[in-house]
Amino acid sequence: MKLLKLIFLTIITQIVYGQDDSIINTWTNGYEFYTARKYNDSLIVCSGGNLHEGGYRFTLKVMDDNKYIIIGNSPENMYEPSVGEKGDIVKVQTFDKHKVLVVYDSKENIQEALIELNSSLGKLVIKNRINYELAGKYIDKKGKKYIFYPNNLKASGLSNQTNYSFEYEYEFPIKVITFNENQSFFYEQIEDGLIFYKAQKDEYGDWEKSDRLMKLTKIEWINHTNKQDLKGKYPFASTEILIKGILLYFDNNELRIIRNEIFARHGYKFKTVEMRTYFKSQDWYLGIYDNVNDKLTELEKLNIQLINKAENE
Numbered sequence: 001m002k003l004l005k006l007i008f009l010t011i012i013t014q015i016v017y018g019q020d021d022s023i024i025n026t027w028t029n030g031y032e033f034y035t036a037r038k039y040n041d042s043l044i045v046c047s048g049g050n051l052h053e054g055g056y057r058f059t060l061k062v063m064d065d066n067k068y069i070i071i072g073n074s075p076e077n078m079y080e081p082s083v084g085e086k087g088d089i090v091k092v093q094t095f096d097k098h099k100v101l102v103v104y105d106s107k108e109n110i111q112e113a114l115i116e117l118n119s120s121l122g123k124l125v126i127k128n129r130i131n132y133e134l135a136g137k138y139i140d141k142k143g144k145k146y147i148f149y150p151n152n153l154k155a156s157g158l159s160n161q162t163n164y165s166f167e168y169e170y171e172f173p174i175k176v177i178t179f180n181e182n183q184s185f186f187y188e189q190i191e192d193g194l195i196f197y198k199a200q201k202d203e204y205g206d207w208e209k210s211d212r213l214m215k216l217t218k219i220e221w222i223n224h225t226n227k228q229d230l231k232g233k234y235p236f237a238s239t240e241i242l243i244k245g246i247l248l249y250f251d252n253n254e255l256r257i258i259r260n261e262i263f264a265r266h267g268y269k270f271k272t273v274e275m276r277t278y279f280k281s282q283d284w285y286l287g288i289y290d291n292v293n294d295k296l297t298e299l300e301k302l303n304i305q306l307i308n309k310a311e312n313e
Helices: 002-017 121-134 252-265 273-280 298-311
Strands: 026-028 033-040 043-049 054-062 067-072 089-095 098-104 110-116 136-139 145-148 165-169 172-180 183-190 193-201 207-220
Touching: 033 054, 089 298, 098 298, 110 298, 121 172, 183 207, 252 273, 252 298
Parallel strands: none
Antiparallel strands: 026 033, 026 110, 033 043, 043 054, 054 067, 067 089, 089 098, 098 110, 136 145, 136 207, 165 172, 172 183, 183 193, 193 207
């Protein structure tokens, strides 16, 4: 009888508030994290920060139909929210088994997406640096080959050792990698590859770059996803939620290719000369359909909107 009463009360609570507890979780955009907690029956407070500082916050008012509305960053509604804007709608949705906190404006345009943070934010930042900034096959001007492996702190060609680690400043991993205590490199990501410099600490203990060592040209992207049959340079756009912490590694030219590659994988016949020329040069591409909207997955549709948002910012 007690069990039946508990179930009945739970059902009534969800009917009254139109909610479940799926939002009570820790969420991240790949740069910041937020832990959602119930403040009372009508408010959810999401608080957190980045790897260096805290004090980030936004507050949600519980609506019906499993929706929330951003009212500010505190129950007193005194300050601007750290995510979205006041009046934006927030929904917990699932895309290909990925649970996502999606922020919409009043016109239902997607503003941002946050995913579940299942490990530490630091580990996620490192993973994104490895897979979206470094992973690939490269050559130098003499034709020597280098490889940065996906999903691992492992590289070949730069050192006798293969394992490397990232250096940190203010609790955040920076663009300095160390193979051993005497081999640290500062790198810069450029349009067609990477530039490496010697890395050393200044008198204050901060890392700085010194002599330029080499430019590495990327000749092959390495697919880090578990779906190796997907074609293109950026197959992850069809398998993973493209949060800010991923999109920041690509410039607008790359973002345009990533977005259109989603359509290309479904056989879309491009209308613009630029995209038609680009994809005809890809040996895997076959343009068949004038419209592929009914072939896109819900995850791909979400990513297209997220990329569009990033391109326009």
